[in-house]
Amino acid sequence: MSTHSDFHFKFLDGIRGAAALSVVFSHSQTLYKQVLPFTTFTMIGFDAVHCFFVLSAFLLTFRALMDWEKYYENWIEQNFVEKGMLYDRILDDDELNTVTNNKKDSSLFKFLDHTAIKFWLKYFFRRIMRVYPTYAIVLLSIVFIDPIGKAYYNAIKTSNLLQHLTLQSAEFIFWSIPPEMMYYLFIPIIVIGYVGITHMGIFLSNKLYCGPNIGAWTGRILGNIIIFGVRTLIALYHDSGESLHLSGSAHYFLSGSICAIWYREIIRLGLFPSSLEEEKALVKKKQYISNENSGVCSYIINNLPSRHWVIRRFFDWTCYFIFFIILCTMPHLSSKVLGLPKNLILELYTGGSLYAFLILAGLLSRNSSFVNACSWNLFCFSGKISFSIYLLHPIGLTIVNNYATSIGVRGAVNETEDDEKVNDVLDAVMLAFVVTVVLSWCFHKVIERPIMNFTNYVTKSKFFEHKKNDKHSNLHTA
Template sequence: MPPHNEPALEGGRHRRVRSLVGYELSHEEPAVDYVDENVKLLVQEGPEAQSSVDTTKQAKSLETASAPTKILFLDGVRGLAAIFVMTQHSLEYMQDIDLGAISVDAFFVLSSFLLTMLFMKKSIRLLEKGASYRKWAFTLADYFSKRFFRVYPLFALTVIVLWMLPDGDKMQYYTLGEPEKFDLFKTLTFHSDQRHFVLWTLPVEIGYYFFIPVFVITMLKMREYWWVSLFPSYAWIMYEGLYTLRWNHQGLMLHAPTFVNGSMAAVIYVKADRWIKSNKFTFRPLHLVVIRAIESVTAMVLLSVAFKGLLFSWVHETIAPHLPGVPFVSVHLTIIIVIEMLAPSCISTTLEWNVLRYWGKISFSVYLLHGFVVYNEAIRSQPSYYDRVFARFGLILLLASVSYHAVERPSQVLAGYITRYLAKQEATRQCDNVQEGLNHERPV
């Protein structure tokens, strides 16, 4: 979402804050996730205290303003993944490689990384403040309400529209083998035999959403020994990625290593970022040379796996087992993400291209609805290759944009209202408890 024109005074800082709000509203977490930090004090403080509060707010504003340069490129990753899924299902472009399956893994990694990072930062603040069980309950309620309104409304609407279509259209647009057996209730409740076409990923992702709070609290309770979990976790992730056959329409257990990999990367990033800030560490030229070397090799290996060649043709053939199914790229992807979050380079700058970011913003609509365009006979029957290309990309862009503004955005706004309501209720409960305590202490 491009920012509006801002005043010349401190324009750069204002634009960056606005871009963060746009990112949060259109992606994994709405901007109102920060509402609990911005609630006004119920009791007016004195001048000194007010000055302290203003200073704190300014510090928070500056900290918030620096965030977009680190996270906007993830929009580009999501947009690129959505485009690759669409091209894979077109049955026309780059069919000798499986960029669609790799893109689905990218979606899994991005979801687990972002949600784990946000929930972990929130949990750290709650633990530092010694939050009550009631506060944790409100936080979890807010977390799950956001997850529900982020994915389910558009999913449900798509399923209902699909249910209303004739059987022939179900077969054409969503590749249903037996459209007469389509069950609306079972599909809406994620029944295992009703996960058609791209719908199979939704119950897998939603199932992992329930695990993230447990994962985060466990990692935080390990305190300074959190790093001990890295070795068994990554040993399991690497083994499952290299030696286990994964394919589409499989359950959460087979895709769990991909999600856990994203969550572990989020933990590493949060811990490293806090250590860098607390120690005021800056990367020296030698550090950056080593980091860029690691990142470059990782990126080349990632491209080699995705395109089945490059280094494996020019340098040495792959040493990984030759298994059919989804290529193992999640570790490569998370290494690049963490490095770009800590020390951005031209990779993140390229992925921050507005075109890719916009595709990332509407990526969920692209993912669910692209079948209605790529499998349309009026488009597939076009004799010109370029006519088909422009028609597919243009119509999918238009359809997904309408879907985003008509369904996704209002759903996220509603989630924001619920967040503010929960924050207000929690603040009211705290005030009532304080007042009750004062009444008990007041002498008769």
């Protein structure tokens, strides 16, 4: 895997894209009268939004954790190790990207007053700019452009616009925006707390045993227990009716953060399996070395499945199993397959963990069949414009309903056979997908992408630039 600043998997784009399209399908059934005769996947959009929560928390926590570990250890390097004080680092020299001030003397106040503040200011600025401007543009369009407002059933009006802009209210499809932006505030607490507990363990271990490893892993285990305990309590006692507030969905976000921490520790332990291409290159090198000592036993050994193949295959099968369980959390399948009540109770309590395990298993399976299926170009493309799809799909659905009168519910009225009626409605659903994706791509190119480019430009400006000396290099955050 490349450095964390280049951390990117098509698989994750595919998961995000599939979730976005699931929301479109779900709302076509429940809100826009493109109702098909089967209800098996009617509530899939609800699950998809929760999957968004987990995936967003995973990506943000992982990137912040990797960056903050490097920053924190460089601060330790300057204030403890270089001064001959007892403290061991837990990252290798080539992993460190040291940040320092030009002044020689350091203190906790300077640690908090300079680079650390800019580090998290950059994080908050990027998060706000990623979501809020496009969200605000859509809200204003709904209020002041009547055809667009009708597509959203005029849920946003001048009377409640201010409440939506200040995240005090969230009508219609916008209920997921406030809790996600609220959780952005808690990611620094999780990351700083987890890294801080780890280094506290290192410090105590050095004092007591003159070695950092016991303390480091004790701190990490304690950090995981705390986060997992909080997540479990919230999952057990949360109020699912409080969807607008973070308390109603915090366990989904925490599942993503826990998944990111576990993934980081798997990489730290060197348990991340090689991909098929990496393994082939390694096998080819070994075969070249052992060519002179070839024999029957050597041939058999070389053709046995490697541990990397076994790990990839195990997690590939695990992905399919978890995906099946996720499908069974939907009301219809929950009743038919598991014999549970026909509601979302199973998803509300276990959904976050299931999505997190699916992400983790997919990453560990590398280029397996499940990952390749999720990396389908349509899913990946939809994943890159997923936020635009989420915001604009009511417009696409309304366009199809109002103007494609030969298909959908209006077209089905003129059909005499039930099969043709179903085909007309299915045509409307498929056309709604196409219109929504095209509309979202245009919005992404014209509005969302320029905002992202502006954000990148600002975060590379002198205000966010860290001071550096000749010995140390600058820290770049993802």
